[in-house]
Amino acid sequence: MKDVTLGTTGITVVQNGFGALPIQRISKEAAVRLLRQAYAGGMRFFDTARAYSDSEEKIGAAFADLDRSTYVLATKTMAKTPDEFWDQLETSLRLLQTDYIDIYQFHCASQMYKPGDGSGMYEAMLEAKRLGKIRHIGITAHKLGVAQEAIESGLYETLQFPMSYLSSEKEQALIAACRDREMGFIAMKGLAGGLINQSVPAMAFMQQFDNVVPIWGVQKESELQEWLAFMDDTPIMTGQTAAFIAKERAEMAGSFCRGCGYCMPCPVGIEINQCARMSLMVRRAPSESWLDSHWQQEMAKIKNCLHCNQCASKCPYELDTPRLLEENLKDYEAILAGEVQV
Structure with a gap:
C-alpha cells in the first residue's frame, strides 16, 4: 500500500x-x-x-x-x-x-x-x-x-x-x-x-x-x-483483473444507477434508488431478499409512475430514470414469472 x-x-x-x-x-x-x-x-x-x-x-x-x-x-x-x-x-x-x-x-x-x-x-x-x-x-x-x-x-x-x-x-x-x-x-x-x-x-x-x-x-x-x-x-x-473489470463495465455501465438517492423522494412513493437498479441487485446479491413480498410491492409502484421526470432532472448522472424503472419492472416481472433465471 x-x-x-x-x-x-x-x-x-x-x-x-x-x-x-x-x-x-x-x-x-x-x-x-x-x-x-x-x-x-x-x-x-x-x-x-x-x-x-x-x-x-x-x-x-x-x-x-x-x-x-x-x-x-x-x-x-x-x-x-x-x-x-x-x-x-x-x-x-x-x-x-x-x-x-x-x-x-x-x-x-x-x-x-x-x-x-x-x-x-x-x-x-x-x-x-x-x-x-x-x-x-x-x-x-x-x-x-x-x-x-x-x-x-x-x-x-x-x-x-x-x-x-x-x-x-x-x-x-x-x-x-x-x-x-x-x-x-x-x-x-x-x-x-x-x-x-x-x-x-x-x-x-x-x-x-x-x-x-x-x-x-x-x-x-x-x-x-x-x-x-x-x-x-x-x-x-x-490482465485477469482488467478482463474482469471490462466484463463488469459491459454488463452494467450503460444503465448504471448508482443508488445515490438524489432522485428522491418520488411523488408516488417509488423507492427509485433501489427499483431503478433492481435488475442488477437480483443478479449480484442473494436474490431471495430482493424477490420477497416487500420488494414485489415496491416494484409494483412503478406502474403508478407519473412520468413527471422530477427524478431524471435531479439525477447527477443524467440517467433517463423513468425508462430505467420501466425496464427494471419488466425484467423483475419476468424473473417472478420464471421466464428469466437469476
Missing part, C-alpha cells in the same frame, strides 16, 4: 481511507471498536459528515485520547447560509472532540461557492481557516459539471467525487485534472453503492492512481479486515 499526498494540502496518508457513513447503523460501542481497529491496522484518513447523524460523535469517542497529529479528519457541511455554516462547524468540532478539522468540505454541492457570489459561504470557509478551526477547504460533488468547475476555479484544495471502475471516461478524467491542478482527489463510492461486490478489483483500480485516496464505507469487522489486509498485500492491475 502506497502513501498519497492530497495536492497542495501537504496531507500524506496511506491509500486506504475509512468512510464513516455506515457506522451510523451500528452501536456506539461497536463503532468505537471498529474505528480503533482501523487505526491500529494503519488507516489514518477518516471521512464523515454533519449529515451522518451520530457518525462524528462516534469518531470523537474513538479518537479523543489519541495524538491528534497522527490521524486526519475530514467532515462536511450541507449548510446553505453562513449562520448554518458556523453552527454546523462548531457542532462538528464538539462531537469530534477536536480543535480543528483537517479538511472541511461543502457536502454534495449543487453549486460551486466562490468569493463574491452573494452567499457568503466561501467567505465563511476562509474565515474558519483563518481562525484555525479548519486547515483545508474541500468540496464534494455528484454532478460532473460542478466538479469540473471546482477544479478549474483553483478555490478548493480537495475534490471528493464518486469513483469506481464503473465510472465513465469523463468521470475518470477528473483524476488527471486534479493532478494537473495539484488538487487532492478523494474517491467516494468505490464499490459503486454496493454494486461492486469484490474488493480486489476495486482496490486494484484505485491503486493505478498516485493522487487518489479512496474512502471505503465500513460497518463490519469482516469488511474492515479485508481492507486492512491490503496494507501488506495490495492488489495490482493484472
Whole structure:
C-alpha cells in the first residue's frame, strides 16, 4: 500500500481511507471498536459528515485520547447560509472532540461557492481557516459539471467525487485534472453503492492512481479486515483483473444507477434508488431478499409512475430514470414469472 499526498494540502496518508457513513447503523460501542481497529491496522484518513447523524460523535469517542497529529479528519457541511455554516462547524468540532478539522468540505454541492457570489459561504470557509478551526477547504460533488468547475476555479484544495471502475471516461478524467491542478482527489463510492461486490478489483483500480485516496464505507469487522489486509498485500492491475473489470463495465455501465438517492423522494412513493437498479441487485446479491413480498410491492409502484421526470432532472448522472424503472419492472416481472433465471 502506497502513501498519497492530497495536492497542495501537504496531507500524506496511506491509500486506504475509512468512510464513516455506515457506522451510523451500528452501536456506539461497536463503532468505537471498529474505528480503533482501523487505526491500529494503519488507516489514518477518516471521512464523515454533519449529515451522518451520530457518525462524528462516534469518531470523537474513538479518537479523543489519541495524538491528534497522527490521524486526519475530514467532515462536511450541507449548510446553505453562513449562520448554518458556523453552527454546523462548531457542532462538528464538539462531537469530534477536536480543535480543528483537517479538511472541511461543502457536502454534495449543487453549486460551486466562490468569493463574491452573494452567499457568503466561501467567505465563511476562509474565515474558519483563518481562525484555525479548519486547515483545508474541500468540496464534494455528484454532478460532473460542478466538479469540473471546482477544479478549474483553483478555490478548493480537495475534490471528493464518486469513483469506481464503473465510472465513465469523463468521470475518470477528473483524476488527471486534479493532478494537473495539484488538487487532492478523494474517491467516494468505490464499490459503486454496493454494486461492486469484490474488493480486489476495486482496490486494484484505485491503486493505478498516485493522487487518489479512496474512502471505503465500513460497518463490519469482516469488511474492515479485508481492507486492512491490503496494507501488506495490495492488489495490482493484472490482465485477469482488467478482463474482469471490462466484463463488469459491459454488463452494467450503460444503465448504471448508482443508488445515490438524489432522485428522491418520488411523488408516488417509488423507492427509485433501489427499483431503478433492481435488475442488477437480483443478479449480484442473494436474490431471495430482493424477490420477497416487500420488494414485489415496491416494484409494483412503478406502474403508478407519473412520468413527471422530477427524478431524471435531479439525477447527477443524467440517467433517463423513468425508462430505467420501466425496464427494471419488466425484467423483475419476468424473473417472478420464471421466464428469466437469476
